Amino acid sequence: MARTALLSDYWRSSASYRVRIALNLLDIPTTLRPVNLLTGDHRSDLYLAQNPQGLLPTLEIDGKVLTQSLAIIEYLHAATPGSSLLPGDIDGQYRVRQLSYAIAMEIHPVCNLSVAQHVLDLTGGGNDTRAEWMRHFIQKGLAAFEDLLRSTDGPFCFGAQPTMADCCLIPQLYNADRWGADVSGFARIREAARAAEGLKAFQDAHPDAVGAPPG
Structure with a gap:
């Protein structure tokens, strides 16, 4: 089967x-x-x-x-x-996990919509406050990620083929664009993004390809 x-x-x-x-x-x-x-x-x-x-x-x-x-x-x-999705050697596995965790465990949790909504509930802020919160933490987190990437060979986050790190980066860039975070100065991130976004596996996973649920 x-x-x-x-x-x-x-x-x-x-x-x-x-x-x-x-x-x-x-x-x-x-x-x-x-x-x-x-x-x-x-x-x-x-x-x-x-x-x-x-x-x-x-x-x-x-x-x-x-x-x-x-x-x-x-x-x-x-x-x-x-x-x-992970390299075969222990050093490579560490490196891909390091990159993946930098997004999934550092940027993503603080930018979770439920976290941002709780901030608004506590402060009485509105949509502008939410957007500024997102931009602040996304830009700060991706700036650190850019520094990490500079010590890795491309074109992907780690070497010549996509790994778990690229699976994490591309959704975070989607969120950066959604909230207006400026990532234009992150040359190494842009290189990895171009490599990934040229692959059908990434294109077919994009939210626009999946579509919003009914209702």
């Missing part, structure tokens, strides 16, 4: 976007099951039974239910022969 996957997904979720890219890079046929964050689908009893955190994404594959995007990507790498 062919290996297939079912991804509970929200089109603009950075974490979901990462996993969509990884699944595409590994040529794993995937059905997307939209979970609309705006209507609270992620808080339903049905979804919480699968993912008690109520977060996205959730991946069903190989008879398993998997959560947490980077853990999912590492599982897919380990379970898929020929995967290059």
Whole structure:
């Protein structure tokens, strides 16, 4: 039987976007099951039974239910022969994890929409405050990421083929564009982005290709 996957997904979720890219890079046929964050689908009893955190994404594959995007990507790498999402050597694996975590664990959490909304609730701010919050942390985080990338060979984040680090970078750049963060001065990031965005695996995972859920 062919290996297939079912991804509970929200089109603009950075974490979901990462996993969509990884699944595409590994040529794993995937059905997307939209979970609309705006209507609270992620808080339903049905979804919480699968993912008690109520977060996205959730991946069903190989008879398993998997959560947490980077853990999912590492599982897919380990379970898929020929995967290059992580390098084969320990130093390379460290480097790709370092880059991936710099985005997924440093930039993403503070820019999560629920975090930004809580800031607005506490301060009484509006949409301008939200946008400024996002721009501040995205630009600061990507500036540090640019410094990390300068010591790695390209054209991708780490070498001549995309890895988990690229799966993290491209969704973060989508968010940077969405919130008006200026990344024009980050030459090494732009190089990696050009390399990734030229691949169908990244193009097909883009939120515009997936489309917003109904309602």
